Amino acid sequence: MADLSIGEVAERTGLSVHALRFYERQGLLPFTVRRGSDGRRRYSEDDLGWMTVVLNLRASGMPLAGIRRYAELVRAGSGNEAERLDLLREQRERVATQLADLNACMDLITYKVKIYEDIVATDH
16 A cells, blocks of 8 residues: 655645645545654555545535535445435536536637638638
């Protein structure tokens, strides 16, 4: 099992060391960050995998409270899968709505680009 420093996790995730500490303080991790004999944070590959989950949930717009709740459920262990499923389904619906909105924006922009490309092409 890998034993990664906070700096290595920061480098591999693209998060700052400050952000990693913030995520820990906010309860966004379903695990307790281990400490080495020197008192420094140590992470495993599994911990790094969870950070990927957190990053994806944040990138999808999930509020910190939602991620915190999901982490709490994971930390509690089995028996709450239905609640985890509900949280993820709600987020999936929010993302689907965002995608539909962005696709509508893209359609409009594509339409406008085509208009201006035609104008520019005829001016030459």
